[in-house]
Amino acid sequence: RKEVEQDPGPFNVPEGATVAFNCTYSNSASQSFFWYRQDCRKEPKLLMSVYSSGNEDGRFTAQLNRASQYISLLIRDSKLSDSATYLCVVIGNNRKLIWGLGTSLAVNP
């Protein structure tokens, strides 16, 4: 099992749709979780930190499920500008930092 796994997609959704991505991790003692966004040929940029209790930022909601060892990202009312690759990153209790491969999202008009 990979240390961090994401469905690479692509996810093709129409504008206004709600879409969700998951990211599973193998180290049950992982401590820190983040979602980053990477546009084509650009650098990754932080989208959201993921808090234990879940957190929301506008149209974006992040959740952590420790029992099943995954984090999720929900995007509501998708915009064309949301088209990007969404990367999850996990920091384990061993201070090892692992990135997922990313999930590609295309929002279509």
Added chain:
Amino acid sequence: ETGVTQTPRHLVMGMTNKKSLKCEQHLGHNAMYWYKQSAKKPLELMFVYNFKEQTENNSVPSRFSPECPNSSHLFLHLHTLQPEDSALYLCASSQVALAGGPLTKNIQYFGAGTRLSVL
């Protein structure tokens, strides 16, 4: 405008060349990182520096040689590279390196990267 700047943005080099990548951060951070990003692969963490000291080297070949003269600057010296080393090389910084405690300390900010082609 990013607080992390990388130069050059593009680099083409032959296998016998020696070149260096430069990274500078203006965020007052204490940790800096080099990553390699290849097509269809996750970001690969190469080196970690915390307060100028190298704290992680993820089995990177010796043809890649990092240098961190201070907390704001990071270099990656390249020599006798192979074609498979062609990739996007990203520099990042954070308040500290892979610490416990508040998530904010671990947030990484990236430079725009150097796209390297080895011929």
